[in-house]
Amino acid sequence: MSQPILTRRSALAGAGALLAAPAILRAQIVPGGDPFALGVAAGDPAPDGFVIWTRLAPDPLGAHGGMPMAPVPVQWEVAADPRFAQAVARGEAIARPELGHAVHVEVGGLSPDRPYYYRFNVGRERSLTGRARTAPAAGSRVDRLRVASVGCQHYEDGLYTAYRHLAAEDLGFVFHYGDYIYEGRGRTRRIDYDGVPRATVRAYVGDELYDLADYRRRYAQTKLDPDLQAAHAMHAFVTTFDDHELDNNWTGDGDQDGTPPEIVLLRRQAALQAWYEHSPVRAASLPRGPAITMARRAVWGDLADFRFLDTRQFRSRPPCGDGFRPACPEVNAPGAHIIDSAQERMAALPAAGIWTVFAQQIMMMTMDRRRKVDEPAPIMNLDTWSAYAAPRERFLHNLNGRRDVIVLTGDEHQNFAGEVRDKAGRAAAIEFVSTSITSGGDGQDLRPGSDVMLANNPHLKLINDQRGYVVSDIERDGWIADYMVMDRVTTPGGLLSRRARVTVPRGEARLSVG
Protein backbone atom coordinates (compact mmCIF):
# COMPACT_ATOMS: atom_id res chain seq x y z
CA MET A 1 0.00 0.00 0.00
CA SER A 2 1.21 3.48 -0.78
CA GLN A 3 1.94 6.17 1.76
CA PRO A 4 -0.53 8.86 2.65
CA ILE A 5 0.28 12.21 1.11
CA LEU A 6 -0.48 14.11 4.25
CA THR A 7 0.81 13.64 7.73
CA ARG A 8 -0.50 15.09 10.91
CA ARG A 9 3.09 15.78 12.06
CA SER A 10 3.82 18.08 9.14
CA ALA A 11 0.52 19.85 9.58
CA LEU A 12 1.17 20.45 13.28
CA ALA A 13 4.67 21.72 12.51
CA GLY A 14 3.15 24.40 10.30
CA ALA A 15 0.25 25.19 12.58
CA GLY A 16 1.54 28.64 13.48
CA ALA A 17 0.93 29.82 9.92
CA LEU A 18 -2.65 28.59 9.99
CA LEU A 19 -4.29 30.76 12.59
CA ALA A 20 -6.99 31.81 10.14
CA ALA A 21 -8.04 28.21 9.64
CA PRO A 22 -6.47 26.19 12.39
CA ALA A 23 -8.53 23.07 11.78
CA ILE A 24 -7.44 22.73 8.19
CA LEU A 25 -4.37 20.81 7.18
CA ARG A 26 -1.98 22.31 4.70
CA ALA A 27 -0.88 19.70 2.22
CA GLN A 28 2.54 18.17 2.58
CA ILE A 29 3.46 15.73 -0.11
CA VAL A 30 4.83 12.35 0.79
CA PRO A 31 6.05 10.37 -2.22
CA GLY A 32 4.13 7.33 -3.33
CA GLY A 33 0.48 8.21 -3.20
CA ASP A 34 -1.39 10.08 -5.94
CA PRO A 35 -4.18 11.96 -4.14
CA PHE A 36 -6.07 12.09 -7.46
CA ALA A 37 -5.92 8.35 -8.14
CA LEU A 38 -9.71 8.27 -8.58
CA GLY A 39 -9.65 10.82 -11.40
CA VAL A 40 -11.96 13.76 -11.89
CA ALA A 41 -15.52 14.22 -13.10
CA ALA A 42 -17.97 16.92 -14.09
CA GLY A 43 -21.73 16.81 -14.00
CA ASP A 44 -25.14 18.48 -14.03
CA PRO A 45 -24.39 20.97 -16.82
CA ALA A 46 -26.35 24.25 -16.85
CA PRO A 47 -26.01 27.31 -19.11
CA ASP A 48 -23.69 29.02 -16.60
CA GLY A 49 -21.61 26.10 -15.39
CA PHE A 50 -21.46 22.58 -14.00
CA VAL A 51 -20.21 20.64 -11.01
CA ILE A 52 -16.60 19.52 -10.87
CA TRP A 53 -15.66 16.60 -8.66
CA THR A 54 -12.73 14.73 -7.26
CA ARG A 55 -12.02 12.70 -4.15
CA LEU A 56 -8.65 12.65 -2.44
CA ALA A 57 -7.63 9.02 -1.96
CA PRO A 58 -3.88 8.36 -2.15
CA ASP A 59 -4.49 4.81 -0.89
CA PRO A 60 -7.85 4.19 -2.58
CA LEU A 61 -8.65 0.81 -1.04
CA GLY A 62 -7.12 1.52 2.37
CA ALA A 63 -8.79 2.96 5.45
CA HIS A 64 -10.20 6.43 4.70
CA GLY A 65 -8.58 6.25 1.27
CA GLY A 66 -5.25 6.89 2.91
CA MET A 67 -6.28 10.35 4.08
CA PRO A 68 -5.72 11.85 7.52
CA MET A 69 -8.84 12.53 9.55
CA ALA A 70 -8.87 16.28 8.96
CA PRO A 71 -10.27 18.74 6.43
CA VAL A 72 -7.89 19.41 3.54
CA PRO A 73 -8.02 22.43 1.20
CA VAL A 74 -8.04 21.68 -2.52
CA GLN A 75 -7.44 24.30 -5.22
CA TRP A 76 -9.48 24.13 -8.40
CA GLU A 77 -9.36 26.02 -11.65
CA VAL A 78 -11.47 26.25 -14.78
CA ALA A 79 -10.15 27.54 -18.10
CA ALA A 80 -11.40 28.13 -21.61
CA ASP A 81 -8.50 26.16 -23.09
CA PRO A 82 -6.87 22.84 -22.21
CA ARG A 83 -3.52 24.49 -21.39
CA PHE A 84 -5.16 26.80 -18.83
CA ALA A 85 -3.80 29.92 -20.52
CA GLN A 86 -7.20 31.59 -20.20
CA ALA A 87 -8.29 30.83 -16.64
CA VAL A 88 -11.91 31.85 -16.09
CA ALA A 89 -12.55 30.68 -12.53
CA ARG A 90 -10.56 29.36 -9.62
CA GLY A 91 -11.02 28.81 -5.93
CA GLU A 92 -10.45 26.60 -2.96
CA ALA A 93 -12.72 23.87 -1.67
CA ILE A 94 -12.43 21.84 1.51
CA ALA A 95 -12.19 18.06 1.24
CA ARG A 96 -13.86 16.91 4.44
CA PRO A 97 -13.44 13.58 6.18
CA GLU A 98 -17.21 13.50 6.79
CA LEU A 99 -17.60 13.14 3.00
CA GLY A 100 -14.69 10.79 2.35
CA HIS A 101 -12.58 13.78 1.26
CA ALA A 102 -14.75 14.20 -1.82
CA VAL A 103 -14.90 17.66 -3.37
CA HIS A 104 -17.92 19.05 -5.22
CA VAL A 105 -17.59 22.54 -6.68
CA GLU A 106 -20.59 24.18 -8.36
CA VAL A 107 -18.88 26.33 -10.95
CA GLY A 108 -20.98 29.29 -12.14
CA GLY A 109 -20.52 32.42 -14.23
CA LEU A 110 -19.42 30.54 -17.35
CA SER A 111 -20.60 31.14 -20.90
CA PRO A 112 -23.31 28.90 -22.37
CA ASP A 113 -22.83 26.16 -24.94
CA ARG A 114 -19.08 25.73 -24.99
CA PRO A 115 -16.42 23.41 -23.60
CA TYR A 116 -14.31 24.22 -20.55
CA TYR A 117 -11.39 22.51 -18.87
CA TYR A 118 -10.85 21.98 -15.17
CA ARG A 119 -8.31 20.52 -12.77
CA PHE A 120 -7.48 20.34 -9.07
CA ASN A 121 -4.31 20.85 -7.03
CA VAL A 122 -3.38 19.78 -3.55
CA GLY A 123 0.12 20.67 -2.40
CA ARG A 124 2.37 19.99 -5.36
CA GLU A 125 0.08 17.32 -6.76
CA ARG A 126 -2.16 18.07 -9.72
CA SER A 127 -5.11 16.09 -11.05
CA LEU A 128 -5.57 15.17 -14.66
CA THR A 129 -7.51 17.70 -16.74
CA GLY A 130 -11.22 17.22 -17.25
CA ARG A 131 -13.46 18.72 -19.88
CA ALA A 132 -17.17 19.58 -19.78
CA ARG A 133 -19.63 21.54 -21.88
CA THR A 134 -22.06 24.10 -20.56
CA ALA A 135 -25.69 23.91 -21.69
CA PRO A 136 -27.02 26.47 -24.20
CA ALA A 137 -28.71 29.60 -22.87
CA ALA A 138 -32.30 29.10 -21.74
CA GLY A 139 -34.69 29.42 -24.66
CA SER A 140 -31.94 29.85 -27.26
CA ARG A 141 -32.28 28.12 -30.60
CA VAL A 142 -30.47 24.78 -30.58
CA ASP A 143 -30.34 22.61 -33.69
CA ARG A 144 -28.61 19.54 -32.35
CA LEU A 145 -27.56 17.72 -29.21
CA ARG A 146 -25.86 14.36 -28.81
CA VAL A 147 -26.34 12.52 -25.52
CA ALA A 148 -25.21 9.03 -24.52
CA SER A 149 -27.11 6.66 -22.19
CA VAL A 150 -24.81 4.46 -20.11
CA GLY A 151 -24.96 2.32 -16.98
CA CYS A 152 -24.92 -1.19 -15.50
CA GLN A 153 -21.17 -1.54 -15.20
CA HIS A 154 -20.59 -4.68 -13.16
CA TYR A 155 -16.85 -4.57 -12.64
CA GLU A 156 -16.50 -8.33 -12.50
CA ASP A 157 -18.41 -9.05 -15.70
CA GLY A 158 -16.15 -7.20 -18.10
CA LEU A 159 -13.64 -4.49 -18.92
CA TYR A 160 -14.71 -0.87 -19.33
CA THR A 161 -13.52 -0.68 -22.94
CA ALA A 162 -16.90 0.76 -23.95
CA TYR A 163 -16.06 3.77 -21.76
CA ARG A 164 -12.80 4.22 -23.68
CA HIS A 165 -14.89 4.44 -26.87
CA LEU A 166 -17.41 6.73 -25.15
CA ALA A 167 -14.59 9.14 -24.29
CA ALA A 168 -14.02 9.65 -28.02
CA GLU A 169 -17.66 10.51 -28.81
CA ASP A 170 -18.76 14.10 -29.43
CA LEU A 171 -21.45 14.59 -26.74
CA GLY A 172 -23.28 17.32 -24.87
CA PHE A 173 -23.45 15.12 -21.80
CA VAL A 174 -23.75 11.52 -20.64
CA PHE A 175 -26.85 10.21 -18.85
CA HIS A 176 -25.97 7.46 -16.35
CA TYR A 177 -29.00 5.31 -15.51
CA GLY A 178 -27.40 3.63 -12.50
CA ASP A 179 -25.79 0.38 -11.37
CA TYR A 180 -22.48 2.25 -11.20
CA ILE A 181 -21.46 -0.33 -8.59
CA TYR A 182 -22.95 -3.68 -7.60
CA GLU A 183 -23.29 -4.47 -3.92
CA GLY A 184 -22.51 -8.20 -3.88
CA ARG A 185 -19.39 -9.81 -2.48
CA GLY A 186 -16.35 -10.29 -4.70
CA ARG A 187 -16.53 -13.39 -6.88
CA THR A 188 -14.27 -15.38 -9.16
CA ARG A 189 -17.27 -17.01 -10.86
CA ARG A 190 -20.55 -15.62 -12.10
CA ILE A 191 -23.66 -17.41 -13.27
CA ASP A 192 -25.54 -15.88 -16.17
CA TYR A 193 -29.23 -15.88 -17.09
CA ASP A 194 -28.56 -19.15 -18.94
CA GLY A 195 -27.32 -20.88 -15.77
CA VAL A 196 -23.83 -21.36 -17.19
CA PRO A 197 -20.93 -20.52 -14.84
CA ARG A 198 -18.23 -18.29 -16.25
CA ALA A 199 -15.03 -16.90 -14.74
CA THR A 200 -15.20 -13.26 -13.73
CA VAL A 201 -12.82 -10.92 -15.49
CA ARG A 202 -11.75 -9.25 -12.23
CA ALA A 203 -13.08 -9.44 -8.69
CA TYR A 204 -14.56 -6.86 -6.39
CA VAL A 205 -12.64 -6.44 -3.14
CA GLY A 206 -14.53 -7.47 -0.03
CA ASP A 207 -17.83 -8.92 1.04
CA GLU A 208 -21.36 -7.62 0.42
CA LEU A 209 -21.62 -3.88 1.10
CA TYR A 210 -23.43 -2.70 4.22
CA ASP A 211 -21.71 0.29 5.77
CA LEU A 212 -20.31 3.54 4.46
CA ALA A 213 -16.70 2.32 4.39
CA ASP A 214 -17.79 -0.73 2.33
CA TYR A 215 -19.60 1.38 -0.26
CA ARG A 216 -16.77 3.94 -0.41
CA ARG A 217 -14.18 1.24 -1.06
CA ARG A 218 -16.23 -0.22 -3.91
CA TYR A 219 -16.63 3.16 -5.59
CA ALA A 220 -12.89 3.69 -5.16
CA GLN A 221 -12.08 0.34 -6.76
CA THR A 222 -14.44 1.11 -9.63
CA LYS A 223 -13.11 4.61 -10.15
CA LEU A 224 -9.51 3.40 -10.37
CA ASP A 225 -10.36 2.10 -13.85
CA PRO A 226 -8.60 4.30 -16.44
CA ASP A 227 -11.24 3.77 -19.14
CA LEU A 228 -13.97 4.98 -16.79
CA GLN A 229 -11.75 7.90 -15.78
CA ALA A 230 -11.28 8.79 -19.46
CA ALA A 231 -15.04 8.94 -20.04
CA HIS A 232 -15.54 11.15 -16.98
CA ALA A 233 -12.64 13.40 -17.99
CA MET A 234 -14.14 14.01 -21.44
CA HIS A 235 -17.85 14.52 -20.71
CA ALA A 236 -20.12 15.90 -18.03
CA PHE A 237 -22.37 13.17 -16.61
CA VAL A 238 -25.88 13.45 -15.25
CA THR A 239 -25.73 10.62 -12.78
CA THR A 240 -28.70 8.80 -11.28
CA PHE A 241 -28.86 5.65 -9.19
CA ASP A 242 -30.79 2.43 -9.63
CA ASP A 243 -30.92 -0.57 -7.31
CA HIS A 244 -27.37 -1.90 -7.07
CA GLU A 245 -26.00 1.30 -5.60
CA LEU A 246 -27.72 -0.07 -2.50
CA ASP A 247 -29.18 -3.57 -2.87
CA ASN A 248 -30.83 -5.65 -5.60
CA ASN A 249 -34.37 -4.41 -6.40
CA TRP A 250 -34.73 -2.22 -3.30
CA THR A 251 -37.56 0.28 -3.29
CA GLY A 252 -38.39 2.88 -0.66
CA ASP A 253 -37.54 1.33 2.69
CA GLY A 254 -37.86 -2.29 1.54
CA ASP A 255 -35.50 -4.96 0.28
CA GLN A 256 -35.93 -8.48 -1.09
CA ASP A 257 -35.04 -10.13 2.20
CA GLY A 258 -37.84 -8.59 4.23
CA THR A 259 -35.39 -6.64 6.40
CA PRO A 260 -37.21 -4.29 8.82
CA PRO A 261 -37.72 -0.88 7.15
CA GLU A 262 -35.85 1.06 9.81
CA ILE A 263 -32.82 -1.19 9.20
CA VAL A 264 -33.09 -0.84 5.41
CA LEU A 265 -33.03 2.93 5.91
CA LEU A 266 -29.74 2.74 7.80
CA ARG A 267 -28.14 0.90 4.90
CA ARG A 268 -29.80 3.28 2.43
CA GLN A 269 -28.27 6.22 4.28
CA ALA A 270 -24.77 4.74 3.96
CA ALA A 271 -25.25 3.76 0.30
CA LEU A 272 -26.72 7.07 -0.84
CA GLN A 273 -24.10 9.08 1.05
CA ALA A 274 -21.43 7.10 -0.81
CA TRP A 275 -23.32 7.71 -4.09
CA TYR A 276 -23.32 11.43 -3.38
CA GLU A 277 -19.63 11.41 -2.46
CA HIS A 278 -18.66 9.74 -5.75
CA SER A 279 -21.05 11.49 -8.13
CA PRO A 280 -20.56 14.91 -9.76
CA VAL A 281 -23.88 16.23 -8.46
CA ARG A 282 -24.96 19.54 -6.97
CA ALA A 283 -25.24 20.43 -3.30
CA ALA A 284 -29.02 20.03 -3.65
CA SER A 285 -28.30 16.29 -3.65
CA LEU A 286 -26.44 16.30 -0.33
CA PRO A 287 -28.19 13.55 1.68
CA ARG A 288 -30.34 14.42 4.67
CA GLY A 289 -30.46 11.28 6.73
CA PRO A 290 -31.60 8.45 4.44
CA ALA A 291 -33.28 10.94 2.03
CA ILE A 292 -31.63 12.40 -1.03
CA THR A 293 -32.84 14.62 -3.87
CA MET A 294 -31.90 12.85 -7.06
CA ALA A 295 -34.76 13.78 -9.46
CA ARG A 296 -33.83 16.89 -11.41
CA ARG A 297 -34.13 18.63 -14.74
CA ALA A 298 -31.87 19.93 -17.50
CA VAL A 299 -33.15 22.05 -20.40
CA TRP A 300 -31.12 22.32 -23.60
CA GLY A 301 -32.21 25.62 -25.18
CA ASP A 302 -35.40 25.20 -27.18
CA LEU A 303 -34.51 21.65 -28.22
CA ALA A 304 -34.86 19.22 -25.33
CA ASP A 305 -36.21 19.22 -21.79
CA PHE A 306 -34.80 16.38 -19.68
CA ARG A 307 -36.47 15.20 -16.50
CA PHE A 308 -34.31 12.74 -14.58
CA LEU A 309 -36.58 10.58 -12.48
CA ASP A 310 -35.93 8.73 -9.24
CA THR A 311 -37.83 5.44 -9.56
CA ARG A 312 -36.36 3.82 -6.42
CA GLN A 313 -36.63 6.04 -3.40
CA PHE A 314 -40.40 6.62 -3.43
CA ARG A 315 -41.62 3.39 -5.02
CA SER A 316 -43.89 0.88 -3.33
CA ARG A 317 -42.61 -2.71 -3.13
CA PRO A 318 -42.71 -4.75 -6.37
CA PRO A 319 -45.98 -6.69 -6.51
CA CYS A 320 -46.51 -10.44 -6.71
CA GLY A 321 -43.26 -11.23 -4.87
CA ASP A 322 -40.92 -9.52 -7.39
CA GLY A 323 -38.84 -11.34 -10.00
CA PHE A 324 -39.82 -12.57 -13.48
CA ARG A 325 -43.18 -14.35 -13.32
CA PRO A 326 -46.81 -14.14 -14.44
CA ALA A 327 -48.62 -11.06 -13.20
CA CYS A 328 -50.96 -11.32 -10.22
CA PRO A 329 -53.90 -8.97 -9.43
CA GLU A 330 -51.59 -6.86 -7.25
CA VAL A 331 -50.10 -5.21 -10.36
CA ASN A 332 -53.37 -3.26 -10.60
CA ALA A 333 -53.22 -1.96 -7.01
CA PRO A 334 -54.63 1.57 -7.19
CA GLY A 335 -52.47 2.87 -4.34
CA ALA A 336 -49.14 1.73 -5.83
CA HIS A 337 -46.64 4.39 -6.73
CA ILE A 338 -43.34 4.67 -8.59
CA ILE A 339 -42.34 8.31 -8.23
CA ASP A 340 -43.40 10.87 -5.63
CA SER A 341 -46.03 13.54 -6.20
CA ALA A 342 -43.42 16.25 -6.86
CA GLN A 343 -42.01 14.19 -9.73
CA GLU A 344 -45.51 13.38 -10.98
CA ARG A 345 -46.27 17.11 -11.14
CA MET A 346 -43.00 17.73 -12.98
CA ALA A 347 -43.78 14.88 -15.37
CA ALA A 348 -47.32 16.09 -15.99
CA LEU A 349 -46.24 19.36 -17.54
CA PRO A 350 -44.31 18.54 -20.68
CA ALA A 351 -43.60 21.87 -22.36
CA ALA A 352 -44.97 22.19 -25.88
CA GLY A 353 -42.64 22.52 -28.85
CA ILE A 354 -39.65 20.90 -27.21
CA TRP A 355 -38.55 17.26 -27.01
CA THR A 356 -39.57 16.05 -23.56
CA VAL A 357 -37.24 13.35 -22.28
CA PHE A 358 -37.77 11.17 -19.24
CA ALA A 359 -34.36 9.79 -18.35
CA GLN A 360 -34.82 7.11 -15.72
CA GLN A 361 -34.02 3.60 -14.58
CA ILE A 362 -36.66 0.92 -15.20
CA MET A 363 -38.50 -0.12 -18.34
CA MET A 364 -41.72 1.73 -19.11
CA MET A 365 -42.85 -0.43 -22.04
CA THR A 366 -44.94 -3.45 -21.25
CA MET A 367 -43.05 -6.64 -22.08
CA ASP A 368 -44.04 -10.27 -22.26
CA ARG A 369 -40.75 -11.94 -21.33
CA ARG A 370 -41.54 -15.40 -22.67
CA ARG A 371 -38.77 -16.81 -24.85
CA LYS A 372 -40.37 -20.22 -25.50
CA VAL A 373 -43.56 -20.83 -27.43
CA ASP A 374 -44.85 -23.44 -24.96
CA GLU A 375 -44.90 -21.17 -21.88
CA PRO A 376 -48.60 -20.79 -21.03
CA ALA A 377 -48.89 -17.35 -19.43
CA PRO A 378 -47.16 -14.02 -20.18
CA ILE A 379 -44.16 -13.42 -17.94
CA MET A 380 -43.51 -9.98 -16.50
CA ASN A 381 -40.46 -8.34 -14.96
CA LEU A 382 -42.03 -7.10 -11.73
CA ASP A 383 -39.30 -4.49 -11.28
CA THR A 384 -40.65 -2.37 -14.18
CA TRP A 385 -43.31 0.30 -14.70
CA SER A 386 -45.82 -2.20 -16.10
CA ALA A 387 -45.96 -3.96 -12.72
CA TYR A 388 -47.40 -0.69 -11.36
CA ALA A 389 -50.35 -0.34 -13.75
CA ALA A 390 -52.18 2.49 -11.97
CA PRO A 391 -49.34 5.02 -11.64
CA ARG A 392 -48.04 4.03 -15.07
CA GLU A 393 -51.39 4.78 -16.70
CA ARG A 394 -51.66 8.06 -14.78
CA PHE A 395 -48.17 9.05 -15.93
CA LEU A 396 -48.92 8.30 -19.58
CA HIS A 397 -52.31 10.05 -19.40
CA ASN A 398 -50.63 13.16 -18.01
CA LEU A 399 -48.46 13.44 -21.11
CA ASN A 400 -51.58 14.95 -22.70
CA GLY A 401 -51.18 13.26 -26.04
CA ARG A 402 -47.88 14.98 -26.77
CA ARG A 403 -46.15 13.37 -29.74
CA ASP A 404 -42.53 14.14 -28.92
CA VAL A 405 -41.91 12.34 -25.65
CA ILE A 406 -38.86 10.10 -25.35
CA VAL A 407 -38.00 7.74 -22.50
CA LEU A 408 -34.36 6.76 -21.85
CA THR A 409 -33.93 3.67 -19.71
CA GLY A 410 -31.37 1.08 -18.62
CA ASP A 411 -31.46 -1.79 -16.10
CA GLU A 412 -32.27 -4.62 -18.51
CA HIS A 413 -28.73 -5.50 -19.63
CA GLN A 414 -30.15 -5.77 -23.15
CA ASN A 415 -30.94 -3.28 -25.89
CA PHE A 416 -34.59 -2.63 -26.65
CA ALA A 417 -36.47 0.04 -28.58
CA GLY A 418 -40.20 0.36 -28.90
CA GLU A 419 -43.43 2.19 -28.22
CA VAL A 420 -44.68 2.87 -24.71
CA ARG A 421 -48.37 2.09 -25.16
CA ASP A 422 -51.11 2.96 -22.71
CA LYS A 423 -53.98 0.64 -21.77
CA ALA A 424 -55.90 1.67 -24.88
CA GLY A 425 -52.95 0.62 -27.04
CA ARG A 426 -52.02 4.17 -27.97
CA ALA A 427 -48.30 5.01 -28.26
CA ALA A 428 -47.67 7.72 -25.65
CA ALA A 429 -43.87 7.79 -25.95
CA ILE A 430 -40.90 6.10 -27.58
CA GLU A 431 -38.51 4.26 -25.29
CA PHE A 432 -34.83 3.59 -25.88
CA VAL A 433 -33.54 0.98 -23.45
CA SER A 434 -29.76 0.95 -23.37
CA THR A 435 -27.91 -2.29 -22.59
CA SER A 436 -24.99 -2.36 -20.11
CA ILE A 437 -21.36 -1.31 -20.17
CA THR A 438 -20.37 -4.76 -18.86
CA SER A 439 -23.15 -6.45 -16.86
CA GLY A 440 -23.91 -9.84 -18.37
CA GLY A 441 -20.53 -10.28 -20.05
CA ASP A 442 -19.89 -10.54 -23.79
CA GLY A 443 -23.44 -11.49 -24.76
CA GLN A 444 -24.47 -12.18 -28.33
CA ASP A 445 -26.53 -10.48 -31.00
CA LEU A 446 -29.76 -12.30 -30.19
CA ARG A 447 -30.38 -14.25 -27.02
CA PRO A 448 -32.25 -17.53 -27.70
CA GLY A 449 -35.99 -16.90 -27.96
CA SER A 450 -35.69 -13.31 -29.15
CA ASP A 451 -37.96 -14.16 -32.08
CA VAL A 452 -40.64 -15.26 -29.62
CA MET A 453 -40.29 -12.00 -27.70
CA LEU A 454 -40.59 -9.91 -30.87
CA ALA A 455 -43.66 -11.89 -31.94
CA ASN A 456 -45.34 -11.53 -28.53
CA ASN A 457 -44.59 -7.79 -28.25
CA PRO A 458 -45.60 -5.98 -31.46
CA HIS A 459 -44.70 -2.59 -29.95
CA LEU A 460 -41.08 -3.81 -29.54
CA LYS A 461 -39.01 -3.00 -32.62
CA LEU A 462 -35.43 -3.79 -31.60
CA ILE A 463 -33.82 -6.40 -29.42
CA ASN A 464 -30.11 -7.10 -28.92
CA ASP A 465 -27.98 -8.72 -26.21
CA GLN A 466 -24.55 -7.12 -26.56
CA ARG A 467 -22.82 -4.60 -24.31
CA GLY A 468 -22.35 -0.91 -25.12
CA TYR A 469 -24.39 2.27 -25.00
CA VAL A 470 -26.95 4.32 -26.93
CA VAL A 471 -26.08 7.67 -28.50
CA SER A 472 -29.10 9.90 -29.14
CA ASP A 473 -28.66 12.46 -31.87
CA ILE A 474 -31.43 14.94 -31.09
CA GLU A 475 -32.40 17.28 -33.90
CA ARG A 476 -35.31 19.64 -34.48
CA ASP A 477 -37.15 17.35 -36.89
CA GLY A 478 -36.17 13.95 -35.56
CA TRP A 479 -34.45 11.80 -32.97
CA ILE A 480 -31.79 9.32 -34.08
CA ALA A 481 -30.72 6.67 -31.58
CA ASP A 482 -27.57 4.74 -32.47
CA TYR A 483 -27.21 1.44 -30.64
CA MET A 484 -23.45 1.08 -30.23
CA VAL A 485 -22.33 -2.43 -29.28
CA MET A 486 -19.07 -4.08 -28.24
CA ASP A 487 -17.89 -7.27 -29.94
CA ARG A 488 -16.53 -8.35 -26.53
CA VAL A 489 -15.89 -6.99 -23.05
CA THR A 490 -14.20 -9.94 -21.32
CA THR A 491 -10.88 -9.51 -23.15
CA PRO A 492 -8.99 -6.28 -23.90
CA GLY A 493 -9.32 -4.37 -27.14
CA GLY A 494 -13.05 -4.81 -27.69
CA LEU A 495 -14.34 -3.11 -30.83
CA LEU A 496 -17.38 -0.86 -31.01
CA SER A 497 -19.81 -0.82 -33.91
CA ARG A 498 -23.31 0.40 -34.64
CA ARG A 499 -25.80 -2.43 -34.30
CA ALA A 500 -28.87 -0.39 -35.24
CA ARG A 501 -30.00 3.13 -35.97
CA VAL A 502 -33.51 3.91 -34.73
CA THR A 503 -35.23 7.07 -35.95
CA VAL A 504 -38.28 8.90 -34.63
CA PRO A 505 -39.79 11.67 -36.75
CA ARG A 506 -40.71 14.75 -34.72
CA GLY A 507 -44.40 14.82 -33.92
CA GLU A 508 -45.02 11.13 -34.55
CA ALA A 509 -44.81 8.56 -31.78
CA ARG A 510 -43.43 5.87 -34.05
CA LEU A 511 -39.99 4.55 -34.75
CA SER A 512 -38.18 2.84 -37.59
CA VAL A 513 -35.17 0.60 -37.25
CA GLY A 514 -32.37 0.61 -39.80
Ligand code: FE
Ligand atom coordinates in the same frame (compact mmCIF):
# COMPACT_ATOMS: atom_id res chain seq x y z
FE1 FE B 1 -27.69 -3.53 -13.82
Ligand code: CA
Ligand atom coordinates in the same frame (compact mmCIF):
# COMPACT_ATOMS: atom_id res chain seq x y z
CA1 CA C 1 -30.73 -2.32 -12.04
